[in-house]
């Protein structure tokens with residue numbers, strides 16, 4: 001089998017990798033999933049009671065999108081001479097991988113420890129980092145589908161998707177927050193009004209920017225996330241967004257960065273690589289639950305702890321990832 005780069009129209013196992021199709025299908029499905037979750041939440045307000053359970057399901061389903069970070073570190077290397085991107089040097093070599101994995105795990109463990117003993121400041125910092133990570137993912141996905149991308153709309157979406165669920169209906173998230181640390185809810189109450197105000201201003205800037213830059217899909221997506229946050233149970237919206245929007249969009253970005261292969265080859269390569277790290281994260285989650293954490297709170301600790309090395313790897317992807325026109329390769 002010759003790589004699609006050498007023979008762009010060649011059919012490969014599982015079908016030719018088609019970036020335009022993948023971004024269109026996953027982009028549309030993710031918006032529909034969040035809109036549907038919000039609609040269910042509005043029609044059946046009692047579904048909000050399933051929020052913590054859905055958060056657990058979405059968190060576990062979302063784990064594999066970070067579990068392939070160890071492969072992604074090497075993919076930032078330009079595969080063609082003269083292709084855009086920087087040579088990662090040592091980081092891109094196979095020999096570096098064990099050290100990078102160890103560093104990744106140690107960093108995540110250190111953050112988890114901080115989140116357990118210094119919960120309030122650690123969670124506040126991690127929430128801000130999460131907004132930035134979610135925003136980066138949105139901008140990258142918009143560019144992947146061939147749009148200029150609005151950074152302001154991406155920042156607004158990344159912020160709104162956390163600030164909305166966390167601050168608009170504090171009573172609904174209170175049990176999960178209290179399970180993390182009873183000191184969190186009072187601090188969030190203090191910052192509630194200013195943070196919601198800043199989020200509102202970001203949304204306004206995001207709307208203006210996406211209209212001006214003709215990023216109509218980002219405009220619709222921002223509207224869906226903001227309206228869902230305003231009308232539907234918070235944990236339901238966040239769970240749908242994380243499991244059915246952020247994680248699959250990131251996976252499409254990784255599938256596109258893979259060096260070669262048709263769709264099936266790429267999907268199985270990611271799937272195989274995700275097995276062990278996902279198992280390790282689930283084992284850490286199990287250990288946290290055994291030592292007495294609530295299941296939703298332990299899922300959040302694991303997710304937030306992994307966010308630090310994950311966001312670092314992903315930010316690097318953004319700096320070095322190849323940029324190509326939005327046609328199938």
Ligand SMILES: CC1=C(/C=C/C(C)=C/C=C/C(C)=C/C=O)C(C)(C)CCC1
Nearest residue numbers: 127130133162165166173176238303307
């Ligand atoms: C603490 C907390 C929340 C925030 C969770 C976040 C922000 C998770 C971020 C995960 C990331 C960034 C994973 C990597 O891709 C909720 C669910 C809004 C409400 C309940 C308490």
Ligand SMILES: [Fe+2]
Nearest residue numbers: 065133250310
């Ligand atoms: Fe992520």
